Amino acid sequence: MLLAVTNLIPESENMAGMAVSEAVDWLTSVAKNRDRQAFEHLYDYFAPRVKSYMMRQGADESSADDLAQETMVQIWRKAHHYDPRKSAVSTWIFRVARNLQIDRLRKHKLHEVELTAEAEHNDDGLGAHERFEKRPDAEKLTALIGTLPEEQMDVVRLAFFEGLSHSEVSYQLSIPIGTVKSRIRLAFDKLRMGMGEKI
């Protein structure tokens, strides 16, 4: 299982294939115009990654393919719920895939609340494009994630993509659970500081 960690090394050029603003345009066009071509662009980029995500969560290849297809069907159906002021496209798609995974593989549900704290304060007369700045800046976040020490990223990736609890991460990396948690805290402190927030 320790091999899994080395398999998680990201491909550096992945994001180069798609600008963040392009994804927003595609998803918005799917919502407004039922734009099939835009949907296929989203499919080309995201479906193979969602499939990869499902396999890491324990699905075999054919189930993962099926779950990735279903994620895309949900993206088509729920596209009108996407609000570019609140989240990046990748964040929104991650949530759709994650919730499907919990429902199908873990067979329970995840209670959530609307994360509208930012959106509620948007009556500031800014144009739509300026408002996009309100969501966590995806490109900045990508760059910041790239600066985190590997030992912190290993812990964060294992939690996100192997669906491991902290005690399972602790077991797999042979480090105490307190160390797992402190690495996660350090990683998030650094991300928050980089995003210009008070901690």
Added chain:
Amino acid sequence: MKINHHPDDATILAYAAGAVTEGFSLVLAAHMELCPHCRNRMAEANAVGGELLSELRPVAMSAGGLDNIWSRIEQEPEVAVTQPAVPAAVDGVPGVLTPYLPEGLGSLPWRSLIPGIRQYVLGGVESGRGSVRMLSIAPGTTIPHHTHMGGELTLVIKGAYEDETGRYGSGDLADLDDTVGHQPVVGRDEPCICLIATDDRLRFSGIFSRMLQPLVGI
């Protein structure tokens, strides 16, 4: 409401990753309903999830993948997918709990656990080897010292309690793992009502408390 105690970053990350029990997600959602600070933290953790999803090594889709999707979209009727709205909070009780407490707090069928402590177990919530329950604890009551096999999240709904780690009032969330033992004492003025999720069994430390364990079933 001034909230002073929040979930750990590690807990927020596990929640965003979907690696928590349904019971934990319920308590965390209830806290976030009351806490804009943690809603922001959750949005950040979700954004990290989105970025990491983009970084994953793609696995090629099956040859007919896209065609399958189009035929699924065409065959299944286009139902407008609406996200069920979370009901508004009533009487300080987060709306996400409403389906489990349809009659409100006042008419909950509490069961007496030990003198001073009454409980109501929320049924049908996946919790691993743990549970989700409401506790109503009489003013001045001390809960026997205990540690946890797994984690324990406690959200104070009404009243307050104190333990070794501080004072917890309405909206505060105590996030404890198996390294922490505590002995909560409820304030003298009013009962404390809280929502508690565990993902494993509790471990009481005293002999008397251990004898109680099979009886209270926590």
